[in-house]
Amino acid sequence: MIPRGSEGMEKISHYQLASGIILFQIGSSSLFLLASNAKQDAWIATSIAMIAGFCLLLFVTLPIQKMEPGKNLVQILQTYMGKYAGAIIAAAYILYFSYKSIRNVREFGDLMIVYLLPNTPLSVILLILVFLSGYAVYQGLEVFFRITEFLLPIVVFIYAALILTLLSSGIVHFERLEPLLEHGIKPVFDAAIPEVISFPFGEMVVLLMFWSHYNNKPNMSRVTLASYLFSGVFIIFTNMIILASLSATSFLIAIPFMMGTSFIQIAGIIERMDPFVAILLFTGVFIKQTTYFLAAVLACSELFKMKRRKALIPIGALIFIGCLLFRSHMEQVWTGFKYNVVFHFPIFQIWIPAALVLVMLLKKYFKRARI
Amino acid sequence: MKKKPTRIPNTIQETASWIQDQLGASPDIILRAYSAEGAGAERVVLVYIDSLVDNDTVNSKIVRPIQELSEEAFERFDERGLYALMKDRILGVGSIAEIDTFDHVIQSLLEGNTIILVDGYQTALAAQTAGGDERGVEEPTSQTVIRGPKEGFTENIKTNMSLLRRRIKSPKLRFVQQKIGEVTQTSVVIVYLDGIANQKIVKEITRRLSTIDTDSILESGYIEEFIQDRTYTPFPTLQNSERPDGIAAGILEGQIAIIVDGTPFVLLAPVTFNRFFQSSEDYYQRFDIASFLRLIRYGSFLASMLLPSLYIAITTFHQEMIPTTLLISLAAQREGTPFPAIVEAFIMEITFEVLREAGVRMPRAIGSAISIVGALVLGQAAVQAGLVSAAMVIVVSFTAIANFVIPSMNMAAASRLIRFGLMILGGTFGLFGIMSGLMFMLIHMAGLRSFGIPYLLPVSPLSINNLKDVFIRAPWWRMSKRPTLVSEPEAETRQGKSQKPEPPNTDPAHEGDRG
Numbered sequence: 009m010i011p012r013g014s015e016g017m018e019k020i021s022h023y024q025l026a027s028g029i030i031l032f033q034i035g036s037s038s039l040f041l042l043a044s045n046a047k048q049d050a051w052i053a054t055s056i057a058m059i060a061g062f063c064l065l066l067f068v069t070l071p072i073q074k075m076e077p078g079k080n081l082v083q084i085l086q087t088y089m090g091k092y093a094g095a096i097i098a099a100a101y102i103l104y105f106s107y108k109s110i111r112n113v114r115e116f117g118d119l120m121i122v123y124l125l126p127n128t129p130l131s132v133i134l135l136i137l138v139f140l141s142g143y144a145v146y147q148g149l150e151v152f153f154r155i156t157e158f159l160l161p162i163v164v165f166i167y168a169a170l171i172l173t174l175l176s177s178g179i180v181h182f183e184r185l186e187p188l189l190e191h192g193i194k195p196v197f198d199a200a201i202p203e204v205i206s207f208p209f210g211e212m213v214v215l216l217m218f219w220s221h222y223n224n225k226p227n228m229s230r231v232t233l234a235s236y237l238f239s240g241v242f243i244i245f246t247n248m249i250i251l252a253s254l255s256a257t258s259f260l261i262a263i264p265f266m267m268g269t270s271f272i273q274i275a276g277i278i279e280r281m282d283p284f285v286a287i288l289l290f291t292g293v294f295i296k297q298t299t300y301f302l303a304a305v306l307a308c309s310e311l312f313k314m315k316r317r318k319a320l321i322p323i324g325a326l327i328f329i330g331c332l333l334f335r336s337h338m339e340q341v342w343t344g345f346k347y348n349v350v351f352h353f354p355i356f357q358i359w360i361p362a363a364l365v366l367v368m369l370l371k372k373y374f375k376r377a378r379i
Numbered sequence: 380m381k382k383k384p385t386r387i388p389n390t391i392q393e394t395a396s397w398i399q400d401q402l403g404a405s406p407d408i409i410l411r412a413y414s415a416e417g418a419g420a421e422r423v424v425l426v427y428i429d430s431l432v433d434n435d436t437v438n439s440k441i442v443r444p445i446q447e448l449s450e451e452a453f454e455r456f457d458e459r460g461l462y463a464l465m466k467d468r469i470l471g472v473g474s475i476a477e478i479d480t481f482d483h484v485i486q487s488l489l490e491g492n493t494i495i496l497v498d499g500y501q502t503a504l505a506a507q508t509a510g511g512d513e514r515g516v517e518e519p520t521s522q523t524v525i526r527g528p529k530e531g532f533t534e535n536i537k538t539n540m541s542l543l544r545r546r547i548k549s550p551k552l553r554f555v556q557q558k559i560g561e562v563t564q565t566s567v568v569i570v571y572l573d574g575i576a577n578q579k580i581v582k583e584i585t586r587r588l589s590t591i592d593t594d595s596i597l598e599s600g601y602i603e604e605f606i607q608d609r610t611y612t613p614f615p616t617l618q619n620s621e622r623p624d625g626i627a628a629g630i631l632e633g634q635i636a637i638i639v640d641g642t643p644f645v646l647l648a649p650v651t652f653n654r655f656f657q658s659s660e661d662y663y664q665r666f667d668i669a670s671f672l673r674l675i676r677y678g679s680f681l682a683s684m685l686l687p688s689l690y691i692a693i694t695t696f697h698q699e700m701i702p703t704t705l706l707i708s709l710a711a712q713r714e715g716t717p718f719p720a721i722v723e724a725f726i727m728e729i730t731f732e733v734l735r736e737a738g739v740r741m742p743r744a745i746g747s748a749i750s751i752v753g754a755l756v757l758g759q760a761a762v763q764a765g766l767v768s769a770a771m772v773i774v775v776s777f778t779a780i781a782n783f784v785i786p787s788m789n790m791a792a793a794s795r796l797i798r799f800g801l802m803i804l805g806g807t808f809g810l811f812g813i814m815s816g817l818m819f820m821l822i823h824m825a826g827l828r829s830f831g832i833p834y835l836l837p838v839s840p841l842s843i844n845n846l847k848d849v850f851i852r853a854p855w856w857r858m859s860k861r862p863t864l865v866s867e868p869e870a871e872t873r874q875g876k877s878q879k880p881e882p883p884n885t886d887p888a889h890e891g892d893r894g
Contacts, residue, residue, distance in 0.1 A: 023841045124811050125696065136808070136815050143819065147826040154825040157839035280700050283810060290814045 019223040024153035026235040027160035028299070029215065033239035034163070035296040036116075036289055037208040038246035039266065044259030046199035048185050051247045053200035058240035060201065061209025065236060068361045069212055070229050073219045075368050077228075081216035082310040088367050095311060097360060102307045104356045105214065106323060109300035110330035111340065111348075113137050116293040118337035122262060124286065131332060138328045141298040145305050145320055149221055152302055159291050166284050167242075170269055171249060173281065177272045184255045185248065206348070208243070210357035212236065217303040263289065301327060385481045391424045391498040394484075398426055398494075401485055407431075413445055414453075422453060422461060424496040431491035433510020440471035441493055441506060458499035465495055466504055474507040486564065509537075516542070519621035519643070521788065524660040531621045532643035536566050539638050539645065542623040543570055547630065551575070557588055565596040570626075570636040575861070575870045577633060580649060580830050584635055599639040599646050606648075608828050613796050615789040616829040618647040618654055625659040632873075633866025649830035649865060653837060653849045655790035656680070661852050670851035677850065679784035684794045686778045687728060688805030688813050690771070691720045696809030712768040721806030723767050727775040728799070730757055735779070832864050856880070 043053035086094035491509030519531030804812030827834035837845035847853035856878035
């Protein structure tokens with residue numbers, strides 16, 4: 009009724025956009041060691057990937073939205089790629105978003121079984137997760153971004169507390185980051201591109217589904233880039249902390265951050281902080297899976313002109329069934345690293361958006377030329 | 380189903396018999412006719428309901444003046460003159476209404492007015508004489524404070540309105556009355572400050588109230604259930620209070636109060652989640668202790684919701700999270716108990732709820748017996764008999780006490796109910812279940828609205844100016860803005876800036892030295 013945006017169009021404020029981007033970007037990635045192939049230089053690889061992702065955002069993803077501020081990805085695709093080709097690409101994006109959501113749900117379910125609930129059937133946990141996300145999607149975009157706004161201070165507070173206790177417990181040794189660039193820059197680059205760009209830095213493409221709801225368009229780039237940089241620096245920093253506390257062997261551990269915090273022992277009182285890591289993991293993955301779920305549902309309802317709450321059911325079912333299709337945690341991690349990160353994701357994150365920007369620029373150019 | 384209003388007939392006999400007909404032969408209906416001496420024909424009739432009027436007023440201000448009316452007056456004036464005489468000279472009552480339909484006559488009788496009918500004249504006079512026995516203004520029983528006014532609302536709507544008027548002496552204070560309830564005809568009054576309350580919300584509340592179609596309203600709880608935004612939620616979306624100062628503070632922040640006749644509990648809308656953790660005393664105490672107590676309250680809310688479920692989850696699924704020494708002593712305690720933690724917790728929680736309900740229903744005199752039975756039998760004996768572990772008793776009793784810290788009863792009730800849901804989740808899925816439950820709750824609350832205002836307002840959507848009165852209570856001179864969205868956008872500024880008190884530059888002790 010009252011504060012809703014005009015004509016039922018859901019609106020998000022800049023706090024909400026920023027908190028959404030930060031939580032989405034951080035997700036669970038700060039709990040893991042990214043670019044572990046680069047050994048002790050993993051944080052450099054992550055920085056390179058972050059800068060590359062920044063350029064991608066600045067020169068490809070944001071310009072798309074800026075040229076069509078009021079439209080979301082599906083509408084833009086249909087306007088510029090033609091009715092049919094646009095629809096096919098949009099459908100592919102629905103699958104891509106759903107798949108991303110599947111990966112998060114499944115990964116989280118597996119980690120829960122490993123760490124918290126060894127005797128519970130996986131399908132039940134997955135069902136709960138999909139149901140939770142589904143409920144958030146059912147409530148809508150505004151409510152979802154309000155949730156991120158509420159959670160961000162809590163997440164930041166927990167991270168700050170954990171990092172402080174880690175630093176003061178004396179298990180962080182920054183000399184473990186040495187020697188810098190032992191084998192030159194090449195292996196670092198190889199580790200960074202395209203793996204770390206795809207996850208998590210290239211994932212900003214999903215925001216093309218949400219930007220059009222932002223209520224202060226002129227500020228869009230500034231808010232987005234600032235939140236992106238914040239989360240990027242944050243991820244690099246936690247990466248360094250992980251490396252410095254567990255050394256480069258931490259790629260052997262499923263959740264290195266949890267491992268690191270489990271070593272904390274201060275004055276015999278502050279110990280066993282891992283439940284807090286579990287909370288971080290829960291919120292991070294939940295936000296990520298829900299963001300993709302929401303994007304898929306929004307895209308689906310836009311493409312097939314159906315009500316959002318109706319599109320929720322097929323997408324939800326797709327995600328739940330998709331989660332069960334992986335035979336094991338290892339299989340999903342393996343496919344993730346072997347195929348998706350190297351082949352599939354760059355298509356959706358880099359090539360299609362790049363092509364789209366080219367088409368948009370050309371059309372604009374020709375239009376101007378005709379006049 | 381509105382009938383066409385019937386006008387009062389010409390003759391008073393007809394009217395009087397109709398009134399008696401409508402109200403039945405109750406002994407408390409008084410009909411008194413006056414006629415000129417000897418002339419026989421009745422010229423004036425008084426009707427009132429004995430049990431609803433203030434007898435002193437009726438006798439001294441209405442009955443006596445009419446009796447003292449001279450013989451000539453009765454004879455000299457025709458019906459028009461007599462009517463005017465009554466209205467302007469005779470009736471010694473401040474508020475007199477002229478009514479001309481049967482429906483109004485009946486309604487006004489039932490409100491405690493005295494009806495004066497003049498033969499041959501088609502309009503009646505209704506003099507306000509409502510009275511009768513009522514409870515006086517006393518200290519509220521439900522929201523007690525140590526510092527602050529001790530007045531509480533009463534069952535009488537007039538008294539309640541005056542309690543508010545006396546606190547806010549502004550011409551902008553508006554009272555809008557409605558009658559709700561086909562049978563009970565209960566007065567419901569909306570109170571707000573014009574120019575400060577958001578006009579859209581005032582309209583919305585008025586609209587929702589006017590759509591209520593029911594036979595009876597006996598308490599503000601009826602109204603609450605008819606107008607709240609969402610029924611299927613454990614969280615209250617309207618606030619209620621017995622304290623005039625609390626309601627006045629709400630009105631000054633742009634909220635709208637709904638007073639219902641017959642109950643001391645006044646509703647406030649729209650509300651946000653944080654308001655249920657504010658007590659009026661917060662604003663009368665120093666800000667530091669008030670802020671500290673705020674944090675204690677939020678903590679208690681979480682504890683009263685989460686503590687049993689966390690205990691269940693950790694002892695059942697995640698023993699590795701407990702420090703070793705504690706784990707050993709817990710294990711030793713639990714060794715003798717026959718039930719799994721979740722059953723144990725349920726037994727104890729339900730027992731406590733029974734005790735609590737018994738404490739409320741019991742006659743006051745026996746009340747203290749309950750606490751002895753509760754503490755001794757259930758605490759001591761159950762542990763010694765090996766039915767429950769001592770740790771569980773601690774958890775349950777702390778949960779119960781924490782629940783009483785929440786100033787608002789309906790929010791405390793919400794956490795009581797949610798607790799059971801979380802216990803089941805904690806018992807089946809451990810910490811994961813509890814986290815899912817909390818996330819579900821957060822999504823639910825983020826989607827909740829109270830008259831269009833997001834429930835989690837100052838936190839999400841974020842409004843930095845209003846955070847000064849959420850988790851902490853900033854000093855008064857710092858809280859310069861009213862809550863956004865709740866108040867009218869132009870009226871957000873509440874007071875002047877930079878009112879921080881400071882000692883004068885010149886030190887009075889050495890004033891003389893300077894010369």
